[in-house]
Amino acid sequence: MSKKYFAAAAFACLLMSCGSGKNSVAVVDFSGEWNIVEVNGEKVSAENTPFLGFDNAEHRLYGNAGCNRLMGTFNLDTLNAGKISFGQVGATRMMCPDMEVEQSVLEALNKVAGYEEVGEGVSLNDADGKSLILLQKREVKEVSINDLDGTWQIMTVNGTEIGKTEKTPQLTFDLAEKKVYGNASCNTINGGFSQEEGKSSSLQFTQMISTMMACPDMETERNILDALNKVRSFEVKENGTVSLLGEDGTELLTLKKLVETETEA
Structure with a gap:
C-alpha cells in the first residue's frame, strides 16, 4: 500500500511541476477589447488606435x-492554453493617408498561432513563439443615446468616403421626440429611432x-438609405466621430x- 501511495504522490507531484514550471502558459480571458500597441516589435502610431x-x-x-x-x-484552444488562431479576417476598403500600420496588422493576424502574458499585456505569437502583436486591455467608454444629440x-457609407x-448628407437627432431628420445627399429624410432595453449602444x-x-x-443616396435600414448599434470613437454598425458589427x-453654423436646412 505504501508503494502505491508513493507512486500516486510522485505522479501528482509531476503534474504540479508541469503546470507550474517556467514553460507553463496562463489562460487569458480575451473577452472585451484590446488596443494594439506594438506590431512586429514596433510601437504603433496611428490616427485611430x-x-x-x-x-x-x-x-x-x-x-x-x-x-x-x-x-x-477566432479559435481559442481551451484544452491547450496558449493556442489561438484567426480565420476569415477581412477589412473595409476606405483609403487613408498612411496604410502601413493597417497592412502590418492584417498580415500579422494571419500568422498568429499562440499567445502569452507579457507584463501588463498579451503577446500574440507566431508558430515559433515570436511576438507579432502586443495587446493591452482597452478601457471602453460607456456610451448613451445622449452622445448622439x-x-x-x-462622412462614409460602407467604408467609402x-x-x-x-x-451635404446629414442626420439630426431629436432625443426628446426620438426622431431623426436630415438629408441623404439629395432628398430630405425623416423618421424615428429606438433602442433595445438595457443596451445603451443599441x-x-x-x-x-x-x-x-x-x-x-x-x-450615394440609395447607399445611405440602405445602410440606415441595417443599423443596429453605434460606437463613439476616440476622436469624437460616431460609427453606426450593422448586426454583425460591420461599420x-x-x-x-457639426457646429450650428455648418448645418443645412
Whole structure:
C-alpha cells in the first residue's frame, strides 16, 4: 500500500511541476477589447488606435486595423492554453493617408498561432513563439443615446468616403421626440429611432421616409438609405466621430459632429 501511495504522490507531484514550471502558459480571458500597441516589435502610431475585440459567445473578431474596421473569427484552444488562431479576417476598403500600420496588422493576424502574458499585456505569437502583436486591455467608454444629440455629417457609407453631392448628407437627432431628420445627399429624410432595453449602444431607425426629388447622382443616396435600414448599434470613437454598425458589427456609416453654423436646412 505504501508503494502505491508513493507512486500516486510522485505522479501528482509531476503534474504540479508541469503546470507550474517556467514553460507553463496562463489562460487569458480575451473577452472585451484590446488596443494594439506594438506590431512586429514596433510601437504603433496611428490616427485611430488599432484594436481587437473578442466576442467569446460567437467566436467573432472585430476591431480597427488603423484605418479600416476589421472583422473575422477566432479559435481559442481551451484544452491547450496558449493556442489561438484567426480565420476569415477581412477589412473595409476606405483609403487613408498612411496604410502601413493597417497592412502590418492584417498580415500579422494571419500568422498568429499562440499567445502569452507579457507584463501588463498579451503577446500574440507566431508558430515559433515570436511576438507579432502586443495587446493591452482597452478601457471602453460607456456610451448613451445622449452622445448622439445634435447634427452630424455623414462622412462614409460602407467604408467609402462620400464625395461631392447635391447636398451635404446629414442626420439630426431629436432625443426628446426620438426622431431623426436630415438629408441623404439629395432628398430630405425623416423618421424615428429606438433602442433595445438595457443596451445603451443599441440603435435602430424606424419608419424612415424621404422626399422624391431626382438628382444627377442618386447612388450615394440609395447607399445611405440602405445602410440606415441595417443599423443596429453605434460606437463613439476616440476622436469624437460616431460609427453606426450593422448586426454583425460591420461599420455602415461614420458621422462627424457639426457646429450650428455648418448645418443645412
